[in-house]
Structure formats: C-alpha cells, structure tokens
Amino acid sequence: MELDVYQIDAFSDRPFAGNPAGVVPLQSWLPEPVMQSVAAEMNLAETAFFAPEGDHYRIRWFTPTIEVDLCGHATLASGHALFNGLGVKADKIVFESKSGPLSVAKVDGRLELDFPAHVIQPAPQALAKVGACFNVRPVEVHLSEGFGAYLALFEKEAEVENLVPDFARLGALDLSVIVTARGSNGVDFVSRYFAPTWGIPEDPVTGGAHCTLTPFWAGILGKTEFHAHQVSKRHGELWLKLKGDRVKIAGHAVSVLKGKLTI
Secondary structure, eight states, rough: OEEEEEEEEESOOSSSSSEEEEEESSSOOOHHHHHHHHHHHHSSEEEEEEEEEEEEEEEEEEEEEEEEOOOHHHHHHHHHHHHHHHHHOOSEEEETTSSEEEEEEETTTTEEEEEOOOEEEEEEEEEHHHHHTTTOOSEEEEEEETTEEEEOOOOHHHHHHHBOOEEEEEEEEEEEEEEEEEOOOOOOEEEEEEEGGEEEEEEEETTTHHHHHHHHHHHSSSSSEEEEEOOOOSSSSEEEETTTTTEEEEEEEEEEEEEEEEE
C-alpha cells in the first residue's frame, strides 16, 4: 500500500526554516499502530493524518512516540496541503479533532488557525524544579493545564534565545516547558518550547503553545493582537489575536517535499 506524504515547513515563508510537519491525506483511517509507525518513520516533531468526515475533515497528530491532542504547525501544514497540493478551492477548511473543531483560513496572504485559548495560573511551587532545567533562572513559572505545560517567564529576550536546556532534567518533569520573554524591534514576545517527554527535545515553532502564550501576554501587555517570534535555531514567525476564548494564529507555510510512502 502506498500513501501520499508531504513535508511542509510551517510558520515560515522560506524553505528550511519554521517547523517541518509531515502530512498524510487519507480516504479512510489506518490502524493506530500503523499511523504511529509512519510518524516514527517520518521522524518529525509531528505528522498529521486527516480524512474526510461529512463536509469537513477529521485530523489526528502523532509525534515519533505518541498521539497528541493538539498541534498547531501540523494543522497549518495540513491546510496548506489541501489548499495548494490537493486543490481545495474554499477559503476555509474545518477539521474535527480531539480538541474540538479547528479551522484554517486564508487571511491577508497568510494561513490563520482558530484554536482554543488556554487558561494560565501561577505555579510558584514549580519555580525551583523548572529553573533547574536551564542555565538561567526564570523570574516566574505558570501552569497551563490545557496545554500540559509549564510557562517560564524570563527577564530578557537574549536569555530565552541563548538558553541552554538540561534535557535530562526536562525529561524528568511531569509536563513540557514553554519559555518566554518580552520581545523588541516590533516583536511583542519571544518563546521556545521543550517537550522531551513527548519525544520532542525542542520543537522549532509551536502553534499550540501560543494558545497559552497569547492570553498570558494579553494580561501583561494589555492588548489582544501580537507579533511573536519563536527563537529556535530554525526560527518562526506568528501573528496572533485573542478573541474571547479563542486564539487566531497566523503564519506562512512552504512545501518542501512530496512523495509516496510504502507500508
């Protein structure tokens, strides 16, 4: 059996930047162990599988080791594949998912996700164990139960960009870790994301993490629209809007590979 597969760099307008995602369009669902094996073979942070369901699609996401409930960059990549590789003429695509209905729409020359916002609460009790995972200590730690992550606030943008993680300590935590600081030069905030417990030491650009970052920075900066950079080595650029209990996450995407996978 052969499957069409795409590799798409999300949250970038050029190849070899942003976050690479695998995309596998299906007409009917494969057994879960097969999809997990395909994701392991692709060996990307996430591989998305989608299949028609009524007037919409259903989408699922797998890291090389587990299935996850939400993934932004692979959803953006799936929308890009449908619009640009599979000939969908509509301006909006709706995916059903474990996190509810999610959409990808063409807006102002970008692709815009509509995702749920996540509630954040202070977690001072986690400051010591999260701080021990890095060479610089954060000033605050918060908890996003919806995303399953700690959010660590640092004082300076350069601290986040140059942060040295201890992956053994990160892997021993019960949750993943978002790190963030105020940005500069027209960028509202910067971030990085570490999830070794999910088989992702550092995710290059994480749409789902911005469901936590957007309401967090709205509370600090007192506004609802943001320009953000994820300052991993591959780097990514996002435009964000907080709309009630939803977050609009916009960015570009570029196809870098299309092929056939034999299973």
